[in-house]
Amino acid sequence: MKALYGSTSDEIETFVIAQGLPKYRAAQILDWIYQKNVLAWDEIKNLPKDALQKLSGEIRLTALEPGEEKKAVAGGPTKFLFKTPDGHFLESVLISQKDAPDSREGEETIPQGRRETVCVSTQLGCKIQCAFCASGQGKFTRNLTAGEIVEQVARISRMTGKKITNVVFMGMGEPLDNYEATLKAVRILIEPWGFAFGARRVTVSTSGITPKILEFVKAVDGRVRLSVSLHSSIDEVRSSLVPINQRYPLKELVSALRRINQDLKREITFEYTLIAGVNDSDEEAEGIAMIAKPLRAKINVIPYNPIAEFPHKAPTPEATERFCDQLERRGLRVTLRQTVGRDIDAACGQLRLDRMSAR
Ligand code: SF4
Incomplete structure (x- = not known):
């Protein structure tokens, strides 16, 4: 697992348990990344600070770098x-x-x-x-x-x-x-x-x-x-x-x-x-x-x-x-x-x- 984005529920659960955290933390993380689309560890609000520190030291949260946008004609893609x-x-x-x-x-x-x-x-x-x-x-x-x-x-x-x-x-x-x-x-x-x-x-x-x-x-x-x-x-x-x-x-x-x-x-x-x-x-x-x-x-x-x-x-x-x-x-x-x-x-x-x- 190189980044948390792209991990399945099972993979995140295994990872969280391996870090000595309770299993329910996996569901919280899944909610933050896939439902709330957070892109930085410190945007996750309901995990203890020491847990966040530990996790962020182990793995990247995102698989990509920030992007830029280019607008087409008005109303277009x-x-x-x-x-x-x-x-x-x-x-x-x-x-x-x-x-x-x-x-x-x-x-x-x-x-x-x-x-x-x-x-x-x-x-x-x-x-x-x-x-x-x-x-x-x-x-x-x-x-x-x-x-x-x-x-x-x-x-x-x-x-x-x-x-x-x-x-x-x-x-x-x-x-x-x-x-x-x-x-x-x-x-x-x-x-x-x-x-x-x-x-x-x-x-x-x-x-x-x-x-x-x-x-x-x-x-x-x-x-x-x-x-x-x-x-x-x-x-x-x-x-x-x-x-x-x-x-x-x-x-x-x-x-x-x-x-x-x-x-x-x-x-x-x-x-x-x-x-x-x-x-x-x-x-x-x-x-x-x-x-x-x-x-x-x-x-x-x-x-x-x-x-x-x-x-x-x-x-x-x-x-x-x-x-x-x-x-x-x-x-x-x-x-x-x-x-x-x-x-x-x-x-x-x-x-x-x-x-x-x-x-
Ligand atoms: S249309 Fe382009 S991207 Fe799509 S399969 Fe053909 S070569 Fe690949």
């Missing part, structure tokens, strides 16, 4: 930059939505105007190297720890004074390529002794590491939301955009999603970055319908946001509208999302920094 203890930087985003278009999430109702979503990073860099994503082009440095993942949520809440309602694993990195830390972070976010988020308010996004998807969904008992980056219904095109498709082609991915859908009756969302002349054909619309309809999956269409280093072009608003119409005509539920990454120098080039736009 805010990017946060945090430093790891070994001197690397990672980015997270807060997306504030005044009018939540989907005000019911599972059994929970989100009051209008109160959706505050933190988009967390899970790796420093990314090995998947999607053809349109800035994060995939840089050097992969390392996986983040569970503490470094969940602390992004606590720090943003503290820095903004906002109560965070949703967490999406859509920042830098492929969450399922950092499987253990992602799973641990998800547990800390949804367990009652942790942040206690409703499980349906936590979404894990993946580029499609099929065996890990099955393992992850089983491990969380299908409770958290799953979002899959589709980007094409044609293997050749998808492989050129999301290279992991060469290893886990569409047939394999779709069959795994069908199992999840049938066994756990859980809804799946597809992310679809729309690129002019690459994946915006009628053939694609038909292919998406073939994949998504049996799964009753929702499609988030994200118009490509041009990046200087990449040759791809953004679709025109008319072409985007037409493509969404093609999907809707085939009976699919479609949400058009707008990337605003350009405004704030986004972490994960395309998918990641988006905000809902009423369609």
Whole structure:
């Protein structure tokens, strides 16, 4: 245990007992770090001074260094930059939505105007190297720890004074390529002794590491939301955009999603970055319908946001509208999302920094 942030209830209990403190102190510490988001030992008010001194001499409380925030256009998302203890930087985003278009999430109702979503990073860099994503082009440095993942949520809440309602694993990195830390972070976010988020308010996004998807969904008992980056219904095109498709082609991915859908009756969302002349054909619309309809999956269409280093072009608003119409005509539920990454120098080039736009 390198920092208390990122520890489970059992781990903190073991640690507290090893320090000669009564077991109930663990519950107090958990409450302070995950419910009250304290970031310094001296902010913990109900532990005796000598106990605090002893504990702080043994272990760091936080896994990250203080961060800075960079605001985008008015009403848009805010990017946060945090430093790891070994001197690397990672980015997270807060997306504030005044009018939540989907005000019911599972059994929970989100009051209008109160959706505050933190988009967390899970790796420093990314090995998947999607053809349109800035994060995939840089050097992969390392996986983040569970503490470094969940602390992004606590720090943003503290820095903004906002109560965070949703967490999406859509920042830098492929969450399922950092499987253990992602799973641990998800547990800390949804367990009652942790942040206690409703499980349906936590979404894990993946580029499609099929065996890990099955393992992850089983491990969380299908409770958290799953979002899959589709980007094409044609293997050749998808492989050129999301290279992991060469290893886990569409047939394999779709069959795994069908199992999840049938066994756990859980809804799946597809992310679809729309690129002019690459994946915006009628053939694609038909292919998406073939994949998504049996799964009753929702499609988030994200118009490509041009990046200087990449040759791809953004679709025109008319072409985007037409493509969404093609999907809707085939009976699919479609949400058009707008990337605003350009405004704030986004972490994960395309998918990641988006905000809902009423369609
Ligand atoms: S889109 Fe996601 S999975 Fe693909 S390279 Fe970027 S961070 Fe990695």
